[in-house]
Amino acid sequence: MTIIPTQQRDKVSSYKNLRSLYEKNITVNSISETMDTCHLNDDADTIKSMMVIKDYDVLGVEDNGIVIGYVVGNELKDGSCKEYYRSFSPTELVSESTPLIDTLYIFKEIERIFVLEGNRITKVVTRADLQKPPIRMLLFGLISLLEMHLYRIINDYFPEDTWKEYLGSNRIKFAEELFSLRKSRNEGIQLSDCLQICDKRDIILNEDPLRELLGIESKSKGKSFFKKLESLRNNLAHAQNLNTNYSWDEMFLLIEQTEKLLGKCEKI
Template structure:
């Protein structure tokens, strides 16, 4: 069944605006920490003890008031910090205006990033900072936009609740019960408003034409992707570690796949 192009463009514009709010207005600065520093000539053992007492794994190294590199606590032995100073590479550095979502993708290839404000390196971000609320807000927002897109696709593609053919009687009954509860509160809704993410997933994955439009290779691969996405959403909702069961890189890949899916949704 064809989509209504005008109606779809309106929805895409709305979702793009919401997506922009999450993806562009939340920057790396929302999770960065001020970079503690030492002097290039400071004794390495002393600095190592200070880092241990403050639980710092990395600090900047200054020379003449300018941060010229950094040291890792595990590297420090005898001598001065100069002997253990590592230079910054371009891949270590990001601007303070870098979108947080883009920052996540950069972390696929590093354990820490240093933030440039103006022409100075002033802050640092590590993997531990990815557990902070702004990251959780961002990821939950991205997943919610996927769900919003699926809801609209189902409304446009399936007329007169014809999506029911893709759900079990139990799932339909649960949606109908929620529908009646919400109607009792005078909410102006349709039955499709009461579908859960797992319902929307099954409806879309069971329709070959929609799978092709969204670039989903097969029903099984689609189910695997959405299982991981739902697990991530559950971890976010219950304040669990974001990488409890999977590595960080697996989570970054999942978010990249989600971004790709959103682009397909916007282009339908």
């Protein structure tokens, strides 16, 4: 049986608690928008014009004071809204307490979701809302947690900076210069604190047993994953669109892979 030092257990536990904060305490309500409504017998063309002015993609449809469905703006033509409205599908409905990370995965299959407050459908979320700050906080938090875990694992597996054998001289020099700068500011750090995500990637991927422990199938797949992750982190840091370089489907897959790798890290 492997005995895990108390300090290491506490560190992993604190990371899990931080992860739980991101994954469970930030809910779909943080990115949802109150859904305006029209009436079942309203003129469809008039409602469409109103939606264009207000930049609405969808609008709830009421009948006798109850929201019974919705209309999509670009589907409206002549006639009444009754001819165009859609009933809510169970797959489109989520509770207001649904964690934000779960909300992301729902968007793998559908373009919009509606939020239930009690037994009333009051809010809507579309893919455009995935660009909002709470989503950015969530994703940046997950990436930061992964980096923290990789830092911990590298320190455990490569004592006395033996990880240097996996980095080129330029990357080592960069880390050493950053280390000297931070030490001059009286920061209590070690050289591995100055490794960038690309350095951690190369160290992890070139240590075969460690790569296998983390469930990374091959170096090439690992490099592809970390390249996309670094691109996402840069977009988050510079307030770029999240899917500038990749489609939403690729984004959702990347987030799933990050979550899976975090789980592997927590087990080591």
